[in-house]
Amino acid sequence: MEPGKRVDYVKSKYICFNCLFPGHTVKACRLPTSCRICHKRHHSLLHHSRPTDTSGSTRENSQLQPKVLHSNVVEDEETKEEEIQLTVMTSQTQVNSQLTTHSTTVALLATALVEVKSEDGHTTVLRALIDPGSQGCFISERAAQSIKARRYPAKGSIVGIGEVKTRINQVVQIQIASRSEEFNLRVKAYVMSKQLTTQIPTKTISTSNWSHLKGLVLADPHFNRRANIDLLLGVNEYAQIVQNDVIKGAPGMPCAQKTTLGWILFGEANIHSEGEESIMVMHHKVEVEDMLKSLWEIDVDTERKLTKEEESCEKLYKETYKRNEEGRYVVKLPFNTTNPQSPDGNTMNAALKRLENLERRFERQPDLRKSYTEVIEEYISLKHMEEVPEDEIGKRSVYLPHHAVVRTDKETTKTRVVFDASCKGTNGISLNDELMIGPVLQEDLRSIIMRWRMHKICFASDIEKMYRMVLINQEDADFQRVLWRQNTSISDEVKHFRLLTVTFGTASAPYLAVKTLIQLAIDEGGNFPIAARMIHEDFYVDDLMSGCDTVLEALEAIKQLQDILKKGKFRLQKWSSNSPEILRSIEERDRSSKANIDIKVDGTIKALGLSWDLGYDEFRYNLNLQPHTNNVTKREVLSDLQKLFDPLGWIAPAIVQAKIFVQRLWLEGYGWDSLIENKLRTEWIDIRDDLNNVGELKVQRWLQTLTRASGIMFNQNTIPPMLHPGDVKSEI
Template sequence: MATSLEQIISVLEDTGNLFKKSQINLKKCPKSRLTKGYIESRLKCIEDYWKTFKKSHEELLRITTKEQRGILPYFVNEEYYVHEDIYLCLEADLKDMLSALPVSRLAEKSVQGTLDVQVKLPKIQIPLFTGCYESWPAYQDLFISLVHNNTSLSSVQKLHYLKTSIGGEAENLLKHIQVTENNYLQAWNTLKERYGNKRLIVNSLLKRLFAQKKIMNQSANSIKALLDTTSECINNLQNLNISTDSWDPIIIFLVVQKLDPESHKQWEAYSYKENSDELPSWTDLKKFLESQFRTLELVTPLSCTRERTIRERSYHVTTPNKTCNMCKNNHALCHCKEFTKLSPLERKEFAKNNNLCYNCLVPGHSVLKCRTPVSCHVCHKRHHSLLHLQKKPDTSGQIGTIQPSVSPSPCNVEEQEEIRVNTMVASNCNTRQKIALLATAMVIVRSERDHTTVLRALIDPGSESSFISEKTTQLLQLTRTTAKRSIIGMGSMKTNVNQVVQFKVVSRYKSDYSIQVEAYVVSQQLTAKIPKKSLAVHNWPHLEGLHLADPSYCTPGSIDLLLGVKEYAKILQSDLIKGPPGSPCALKTGLGWILFGEVHSGENCTQESNFIFTHHAVDVDEMLKVIWEVDMDTKRKFTKEERLCEDIYEKTYKRNDKGRYIVKLPFKTENPVSPDGNTREIALNRFLQLEKRFNKQPQLKEKYTQVIEEYKNMKHIEEVPEEEIHSKRSIYIPHLAVIREGKETTSTRVVFDASCKGSNGISLNDELLLGPVLQGDLRSLLMRWRMHAVCFVSDIEKMYRMILIAKEDKDFQRVLWRDNPDEPIKDYRLLTVTFGTASAPYLAIKTLVQLSIDEGENYPIATRIIQEDFYVDDVLSGCDNVENAIAAAKELKYLLQQGGFQLKKWSSNNAEFMRSIKPSERSSNVHLDLNIDGTTKALGIAWNLRTDKFEYNSSTHSESMNITKRSILSDIQKLYDPLGWIAPLLVMTKIFIQRLWMEKYSWDE
C-alpha cells in the first residue's frame, strides 16, 4: 500500500508539472502559431491531463484515511484545488483564443449543421470600465445583454470576460477573486454593490455638470463641448429615472454663465420675447448653441487646427547664449579665459574695437541703451567689473592716478582674489557666493566603559545645553538617565528629549586634556551637514602652522555632537586671529584652533535661501508649569477620529424591549474594503491549525467546545443561512484559545483575532475607530479607592457580550466552527460586541456611561460610581460606613440590571457587607466563618481581605533554569512594583510638597 501511495502521489506531481509547463508554453507561444488546429490540440491535451489528474486524485482518496489526509502535504496544501484552478484558466484562455479567431481561419461547420458543445462566440468588444461611477449604467447594460444573459456561456467564461473588461480601481477590487465556476456571481455582485450606488452616480453626474469651465474666447469647439457635456449629463440622469422636466431654468442659467461675453449677448437677443411670463426652454438653448458652433465653423473653418500666434519680443538679456567674440566658442565673453587674461585696459580696448556694450559686453547697443540692471561691483558705475580700473594710491597726498590692476592667471585666480582685497573678477550677472562657516571640531569621545570613537562636533555658544545623537549613544553604549525636557529653538519651535548621558571629550592633540560633558539624547538629526557646500581649499597666510580642530572644515559632514555654551567656556583660550575679508577667523581652544566666519565658496550664486540656526534652550520651567496645571483643565479634547466615533455611537445606538443596548461598529469610512479580502480562506486555514492543536490537547478541546456551546445557549452566536453565505459582504475572524491559570471563572477564553489581514492587506481592526478614553487613570482610581473605610470590589459578568451588535454589522463578525473533524465546517456570526475587535473596549465603556446617563436620574450614587470608580468591567469603590456601602452596592446592581448587566465576584474588607451579598454572587476566594478571610485580585494586585493590605507574590527561578539579566529584572519588577505606579506616585508626592511650599513662600524666597 505504501508503494501504491507513493506511485499515485508521483503521478499527481508529474501531471501537475505538466499543467504548469503548459501554462508557461502558452504564454511564450507566438501569435502566428495560434491556429485553430494548434489551439484545439492543446485544449485536448490539457483535458487528457485533467482526466489523469482527477482519476489519480480519486484513487488517492480511496486508499487514504482521514488521519493520513491531515498529514500528507498534498492534502494540507490543497494541491487539487490549485491545479483545478490552473486547468480552468488554461481551458478558458484556449477557448477565448479559439472564439477570437477570424471567420476565415475557422473550419467550416459540419455537413449535418450540428453545433459544437462549446459555443464559440465572435470577439466581444466591451468598453473598458475603470471605476467611473457615471460610466457604470452604460457598462452594466452592455455587459448584461452581451455576457450576463448569454445562456451559452459558462460561469467561468463570464467571469473571464468580466475581469478582462475592467481596469483601474475596478480591476483591483476583483483582483483577489480567482477565475472559477463558483466565483462569477460573487464578482458581479461585488461590482454592482460598489459602483451601482445610485446616489454616487447622481453625485458624479451633477459634479461634472456644474464643474464645466467657462468659455473665455468664442470658438466652435468650446461651445460644442459645453453643449455635449450638458446634454450627456441630463440624458444620463433621465436614464436613472430622475425627472429633469422642470430643470430648464436652472440648466439655462448654468450653461449661459459658462458662455463667453459675445455668445451670452447673442443668446439674450435670441431669447427675447415680448411676453415676459414665458421662459425659454432647454430646447431653445440647444438650438441656439447648435446654430452658433455651425456658424463659427463656416466662418472660421480652420479654427480647430490653427495654432495660436505667439508674439515675440526681443530684449537684451543678462547672459546671452551667443558665440564668444574673442575665441568663438559657445560661451559669453565675460567667461572667456583668454579675455580674463588681458588687463582691464586691453579688455576695454577690445570692447571698443568690437562695438561691445561696456556694461554687458554684448554687441548691438551702447551702454546708454543697456537694459541690464547690474553694474560694476567695485564702483557701481555703468561698466562691467572686468573693465574697472583701480586707482593707484598716492603717498604724497596728491590725487591718485588711475593704474590698471594686475589680472590673475586662471590657475590662481581664486587664491589671489581671497588674499588681495583690491582685486576682483566678477561676471555681469552673478556675485560671489558667501557662506557662513560654523565652528566644528574633530574630537575623541570616551564613555564610562572606556569605549571611544571620533566624532565631528559643532561648537555652539548659542546653545544652553549639549546634545548627542541616538546613533552615537548606542555606539558608545552610554548609560542613560531619564530626563524629560523640551528644547526651544527659533520661533518657539519645540522638540522633546527624554534621556541624558555623560561622557568625556578628549583633544586629538593633547591626550591629557579632557572635559566632562552632560548631553541630551536626540533621536533625530542634530543639524544639516556643515558646511552646506564644499569650499575651495585656500592657503590663507594667517592659518599657516595652526593645528586645526577640524582639518576637514571645507567638506560637508554630519554632526553627531553639539557642544553648548558651558563646554565652549571650558575649552576657550585667549588667542584670536582675524584674516582679510572673505577668510575665516581662527580661535584657539583646548581642542585645537576652530574656524568660523564668512568665507567664499568658490562658486557663483545669485541668492542664498537656506540657513542653519543652532540656538537651543532647555525649558524646564515650562514643563513644571504644565505639570502643575494638569488638573486645571481635566476635560480632554477629542481628536477628529474620536469625535467621529462619538457621533456614530450617539446617532446609532438603540435599546431593545429588555433594555439591552444595540450598537454599530464604528467604521472609519462608509464603505469599508476589508470585506473584499479573502478572509474566509484565511480563517479556514487558521481553524484547521486549531484543530491540530485540539488533537494534541483533548482537554483544551473540551473546554473550548464548552465555551462555544455557551455562546450558542446564550444566543450570542448564530449559524449563517446557506443562502446568505456568499450573497452578503462579510469578514471572517480567526479565533484561538487563551489559557488563564488561576482564574476564578473560565480558565480557557476564546479570543477573536480581528487584526488578521485579508488578501488585500487590510484587517477589520484597521478600519475600526478606537474611540476616546472615557475612564480615569488607573493609579488615580486605586488611590481614591483606598481612601474608603469600607471597600468593595466586583466586576460585570461577560460585559462585552451583554451588548448587541446591529443587524447590518453582524456579517462583519463571522467565524468558522465544527464540533468534530468528521462534520462539515459551518459558518457562524457573532451577535454581540466581540473581544478582539479594536472598538470593543470603547463600545463597552461607552455603553456603561450611556446607561448612567439614560437611567441615572433615579440612581445618583450608582451614577457617580459608574462614571468615576469603574476600570473597564471592574468596579472599585466604597463608603465611610457599612450602611452606606450596602445601599450603594444595591443601587449599583439595580442600575446595571436596567441595561442587562450583572455584577459578580463581590469582595470587601467588611464581613457585614459581605453577608448582605448572596453567596452565589460572592468571590470564591472569600470565606465567612467568624471573620472575613481570603485573598482576591484587584486589577492585577492581590488584596488580603483579612489584613486589608496589598500583597505581592514573587516566584523565583529553579536552579535548573538559566539566570539572565532579563529574568532578574523581571523578578525585581514583579516584587517591588508590579503595576509600575510606585515611582510615579513618588513624583506626584514631590509635586504636592512643592505646591504646599509655594503657598507658604514666594518664588523669590
C-alpha cells in the first residue's frame, strides 16, 4: 500500500499517527518514538518520501506548491486535506531617520468604535480597523471571549510575508452596530489567537490644525491615539457601510469618508517625530471558506508552542509571585503594557449606571437581592474585598461593573457575582484589553477522562473559591474597584471597594489561578509526590478527577492532596467516589450531595451532557436541547449540533446522521437564515427527536485495568497478540 493510502486508512480508522493504536491523537500519544526517516511524530510506515532528481536535490519549487483546484479549495500534496487558506501580507519596516528631529508623515489607517453583539446577546465596544484590502473579517481571541461568542470550527491557515503561517481554528457570528445612527450588520469573523495588528496609529498625532474635520461625527473619536485593534472589517463590510460623501484635506492632512459608522479618516498625516518611524502594510485574502469541514476531520494535533505574549506572561509570573506569612500566594496582574490607559477612561460612571440597573432588578426580585448581598458581604468578611480609604478614592483606578449569574444546578452558592472587566471606558479601553490571557497549562478534558477510566478506585472533588484564594498584589488592587450600596435604601451612599484577590471576569484570572495551583505543586511537591503528580495531570481548572488501584492508595492520595492544598490555603470540597470507604473518610459537610456528577467544560453543562453515576460507576448522557420551532434555519441546525458534548466519541453513530444532514443543507445552497423546506425540516426534527434515545446509553467508567506494573497493562508482555484488551478480566 502506498504511503498516501496508508495515511487515508489511519484517518478513516481514527488511529494514532505515531503508535497506530486507536483511542487517542498523536498529541496525546505517550509512546516515545518517531519516524526513523525524518524523526517527526508519525510512524515510519506513514512517511511520505518526496522524489529527488539525479543530483539528490528536491523537485523544483513550483512542484512543491499546493495545487489550486477548480473549486478554490487548496489541496496540499502531502496531506490531501481541504482547509481555508488565508493569504495575509503584514509587514513593519523600521526606517531610520538621518535627522535626529524632523517633520514627517505617517499613513493613517481608518478605524471605528463599534458595538459588537454575540449570538447570545453579550455586547461590548471594540475598536475596528476598516480594511478594504481584506477579503475576510477577523476578531481577536480576547474580544471573542469578552462577548462569550459561540465558536464554530474553521480549520485553515493565514500565510504572511516569507510564507509564515498562522493557524485559525474557529469562526464566530457577530452583529456590529453603529454608535452614531440606526444601523447594524451581521458579520462572520475568524478568531485570531494572536493580536491582529500592533497598536494603531504608530504614534500619537496632533490634530490642532485640521479644520476640515470640525463638526464631523467621527467613527473613532480617538483615532489619533495609539490603541489596540480587536476587530478587522474587510471589503464586504466596507462595501455595506461606505457612503458617497468624501472630504479631502490639504497636503499632510487625511481624507474623511462618510460611513454608516460615522466619518472614518485615512491618508497621510504630518507629525513631528524623533528617531524611527514604522510603516505598516496589511493585505488579507480569503481564498476558500469551508466552516463545516472540521466536523468530519480527524484531530491531528501537534505540540503547541507558546506565543511571545504567553512567554512574557510566564516570565512575569515567575519573577513577581510571592507567598505571605500564611503561605497564600500573591500575584501581579499580567499587563501587556508598561503604562496602562484603562484608568484614564472614567469607568466609574459606567459602573454606577450598571449598579443602578442592578438595584432596579433587585426591586423586582427580592430573593436575588438577598442572595447577592450575602455574596458581597462574604467578600468583605473574608477580606477578599475592602473599602477604599477616603483619601485614596482619587487615585488612578479602574471600576468594574458587576452583575448576577444564577446557577440552579450548583450544590453550594446558587448566585455568583461576575465582574465585567471588559467594560470599556470613555477612551475605548477596558482592563481586559491591557491584560495578557496567558497560556493553557492543563490537559484537555478528554485526556483527563481517559486517564480517569484506568483507575479501579476513583474520586472527584473541586477547590472551594479557587480564584479568591489567590491574592492580588496591593499595587494592582485599584485596577479592581467596585461600587456597592450596603444598605437596601437607594438613597444611601454608594461606597467604593477594591477586590484583593484574583477576580472572576478578568482575562488573566483562569491563568493566574491555574498557574498558582501548579506552582504550589512545584514548591511543595517534594513532601507530597503523589498529590503533586495529580495536580499536574488530573485537574481541569478547579475540578479534580483522579483515582488509584486500591482504597489504601486512594486514602493516602486524598490525604496528600488535602495537606498540600492547605499549604497554599486552598480547600477541596464536594467529594464523590465509587468507594464507600473513601466517602466515609471524608467529613460529611465536604461530601457531594449528588448521585450524578455532571462533567462540564468551562463550568458549563452542554445541552447534551455527560454525567457520572456514582452508584453504578458508569457514564450516562443527559439530553437537554431546547424545544424546536416550526421555522428551522441552517444556523439553528448547526447551533444544535455544536452543543452536543461527546468528548470520547461514544455516540458518534447517533451524531453522524445530523452531520450528514448539515452536509446536505450545505450542498443544497441554503443561506444561514433561510427557512428549510418542509420535507427537510421534518427530517431534521426526526433526527433531533431521535437523539433523546442516547439517554439510554450507559458506559462503564472502569476499563478493568490497573495503573501499576503489578496488574494487567495493555502491552505485548501481558496480553497475547490475538487477545483484545477489552476481553481481559482483571483479577483483583
